Amino acid sequence: MTEYITLSFLLFTIGAVGVLVRRNAIVVFMCVELMLNATNLAFVSFARQHGNLDGQTAAFFVMVVAAAEVVIGLAIIVSIYRTRRSTSVDEANLLKA
């Protein structure tokens, strides 16, 4: 059991580090998807450990939400690309006052 969870953590960490180091918004987004998938793995593993299907249900919901998120996220990336001709997250540093 622990090996599944450990793998899940590993994937999650790799995804998080990817978010931190990649600048291409699309790749960053993919890393976020990787993190979501890692949590799904944990959900499914724990569902098996506890012997009920609640974990799988949660994973299902995560997938639904992830799908919605991807749709919106990619739409945002496309519209940013349209105006800035770039998908680098560093370009959009307007968070700085």
Place this chain on the structure above:
Amino acid sequence: MTTFWVLAPIMVIAAMGLILARKAVHAALCLAVVMISLAVLYAVQDAPFLFAVQIIVYTGAIMMLFLFVLMLVGVDRSDSLVESIKGQRLAAAVVGILFAVTLSIGVGQVVVSSTIGLDQANADGNVEGLAALLFTRYVIAFEFTAALMITAVLGAMVLAHRERLVTPRSQTDLQKQRMRDYAEQGRHPGNPPTPGVFALHNAVDTPALLPDGTTAEESVPESLRQRGQERQGLDDSAVQDRLREIGPDEDEEDADR
């Protein structure tokens, strides 16, 4: 267990590939590998429904969307891997390693109970079991996901939609514009030559050869030119080689004389 030990290294390597690949497309392919492997792991873990959903929704739909957007913004553009924020990469690595180590240690301490397994829960079938949960205990959340999906669809439409600022130009307008350009700037009113016409290579990436011996760069499709993928249609050495093959040209002889 065998499946896990086979797939786990592949998944970790693919995940590392995701964050190390220079090209976004490669990253996307790495991610697809991870996702498919995950689907297999779901199947191993008595979750056939999620296995199917993972394949269909993630690998099928979401990854396709990613690739689609990548096509839109340029498929084979390489990202610069030079870090622009000082210390970001080192800090990310340190925090990431600490995080992974901490969680791994933690899970060994926390997960102590033995695995029960899903045999009993899946007695009536996995899909039926999930459905029973979704439409009873989680029905409210399920309905909310419906609202969320609708909202997402609308949001994507709004974001991707571009309002037209001018009326589209009709064929008549274009024709008039073409004739005006010819009258004022002498631009050729007819179709530009297709690529590969009179070229050494009959291919779309080779510009057409005009009667005066020069090449028509605009005959190569715009997208190829933007990526810098057109062939230099007529380099002098190739022409000379070809001329030597077909024998001395009469014009040249006239010129020699």
Place this chain on the structure above:
Amino acid sequence: MLELSWLLIAIPLAGAALLLVWGKGADRFGHLIATAASAAAFVLGLIMFVELIGRGADDRSVTTSLGTWFEAGRFHVEFAFTFDQLSSLFVLLITGVGTLIHVYSIGYMAHDARRRRFFAYLNLFVAAMLTLVLAADYLVLFLGWEGVGLASFLLIGFWQHKETAAAAANKAFIMNRVGDLGMVIALMTMFATFGTTSIAAVNGAIDSASGSTATALGLLLLVGACGKSAQVPLQAWLLDAMEGPTPVSALIHAATMVTAGVYLVVRSAGIYDASEIARTVVVIVGLVTLLVGAWIGCAKDDIKKVLAGSTMSQIGYMMLAAGLGPAGYAFAIFHLLTHGFFKANMFLGAGSVMHAMDDDVDMRHYGALRRAMPITFVTFGLGYLAIIGFPGMSGFFSKDKIIEAALGYNTWIGLAAMIGAGVTAFYMTRLMMMTFFGEKRWRDEVHPHESPSVMTIPLIVLAAASVLGGALYLGGWITDWLEPIAGHAEHPHLPVPVIVVQLGVMAVVALGVAAGVWLYRRDVPDRAAADADVSIVTRAGRHEIYTNEVNGALVVLPVRYLTRLLVWLDARGIDGTVTGTADRIGEASQQLRRTQTGYVRSYALGIFGGALLVVLGLLAVTLA
């Protein structure tokens, strides 16, 4: 009718409020309103006084409460006024002399642009002074006490465009604060000891307190009295206070406010009767002030400062009498009343002279004014006769009685008081000679003239009062009248018969007059001799016995250095700490600002680090 004592205060207070609030619209007739308010208060006071006379001797103290002023725990203060024998006399003096001075000021301030304001302040003063004398509680008395201090401040500095006037106002106010501190501590002591500050209750319960408490209360009240009445050692402000308009000097700094200290001592008779030490100190203060004031009066050339010195001296007499206990209380009040008449008269006369001399106050520029201003001369002369104690005049009776009482108390003090009377005669003669006799010394462009009748009529009335004031003593009326308050006065045991004392006083006075006439019979130079050429006694008198220098060295200089130290501490210590902290925070913020790169990935790193910490925390909690 006697319950209306609050109305006495309310009328002038309303007048003051009306004039101050009305604004410029009241400029044309404001002085009439103020005078009418003062006169109305006088008429009311007179009616109440007559009613009081009509009552039985035991029934002459009427206390009216307007309600509770405030109540805090055990502390309960009634806003109450007492109209009795003592306060009725004061009411008449304040409103009577006050009204006359209002009338006089109509003429005196006729050309002042801010006359309405002046009259508003005068009314405010009358209201505050009435509060002071009518109060049935020491705290209410203190309210009036501060009120007259405020009015005095405003009026001394009325011509605030003159730097000297502004400085004098500040000086008076600040020196009075020293005295007020004594008052405040006395009030606290009363509350701590008796649980009340009611005048009647405190004086009634004084026997239950220890002797040292009575002494402490007496001395603290004396500090307050010294400040208000310009007694040594807090006398220095009075001479500077002459910077104010002359009617102010007459009303506040001669007739009424400066006698508040004497009133306080007499009013607190119970406290002083219980403490021999406090009474002795009062006597010493009075005696010293009496002599110092006379000394200063001899040396000054400024007519108002001579009169101010004289005022100090005369109040010294009153204090001396008040310190003698029941033997002297009545005479202190008697002298206070007669002094109120003749000193107001002389101040107003001096104002009339100044009016004629283009506001010149130097007596060396006067001379021979008796012909130019006959009415002023005659009224001033009557005041002069009253103050030196010419037989039959009011001052004769009042001062004589004090000297007799002092002799009965202690021979040496009595003799000193007699010498004071002689000196008084000398400096007043000097003033008369320099002002009204001799050759004319004024410059050619000055044309002395008699003042208008609006100014001379008050002079005439006050002169009449100066002459006839002695009538209060007819048949010992005033001692009988005040007996319920002052206690029964034993006839003093004099070493010599009374007639000898009276003859002795008259002889000393005659000597003083003769000396004055002899020394100033010839023309006086119109410029004073330089300090170096006069005797040390004259020099000291001119410099007010160097009290300003002493005050400067003992109080002002240390305070100034302390202030500098505090400013330095404030700037470097407190401000330094505060601004330093702010600066450090600012610098730290500048450093911290760099973490706000604007790069979303930096923020993501922060979130990830935070998540790590949370996990570590959870793990620690779980494993612990």
